Amino acid sequence: EADIYQTPRYLVIGTGKKITLECSQTMGHDKMYWYQQDPGMELHLIHYSYGVNSTEKGDLSSESTVSRIRTEHFPLTLESARPSHTSQYLCASTPQGRGVTQYFGPGTRLLVL
Amino acid sequence: SQQGEEDPQALSIQEGENATMNCSYKTSINNLQWYRQNSGRGLVHLILIRSNEREKHSGRLRVTLDTSKKSSSLLITASRAADTASYFCATDADSNYQLIWGAGTKLIIKP
Secondary structure, three states, X not given: OOOEEEEOXXXXXXXXXXXXXXXXXXXXXXXXXXXXXXXXXXXXXXXXXXXXXXXXXXXXXXXXXXXXXXXXXXXXXXXXXXHHHOEEEEEEEEOOOOOOOOEEOOOEEEEEO | OOOOEEEOOEEEEEOOOOEEEEEEOOOOOOEEEEEEEOOOOOEEEEEEEEOOOOEEEEOOEEEEEEOOOOEEEXXXXXXXXHHOXXXXXXXXXXXXXXXXXXXXXXXXXXX
């Protein structure tokens, strides 16, 4: 099991609410990622970070934002949740370098009513 | 953009049989990885094969890579009920060192 944690695991929330999905890793990895995945479908990269104070948008346009103030912490925020944000959100991390494994958290399942 | 495509999309076999999944990709790669995802969970890394390797084994897993055909296969021998999961291939080809993911193969092992 990888030392990467996501909270909450499940979240049901009303439209218009602000939410923050937490992701923390204790492996000292520099690179971290957020993916969005609908059930049974492929992963879509929405944000990534190469290290502290580094954040980049991924291939899939997302209304969410991220921050990386500490190496171990990479939270994702939705300022105003909508039903279209309903999905599973997966956080992952890797050490620096190419061709290395991504370690995934257990995911957060978000349902916006 | 998604580079990898898994085939088949879904596979259902009896326990004890072998399961083979295929992955095709479009551009040159540095390496290709296979991951497993149990229902509703995060992904777990299974095996990595580099572009200069043709075959790799790990326990009951055997991965092949054919760079001329831009394809890879994952073979699970003597399948078990616990192997029921979705299997994804991912390629490391992007200049930003991102992994590019396929859509996955859903494997069901019937007891």
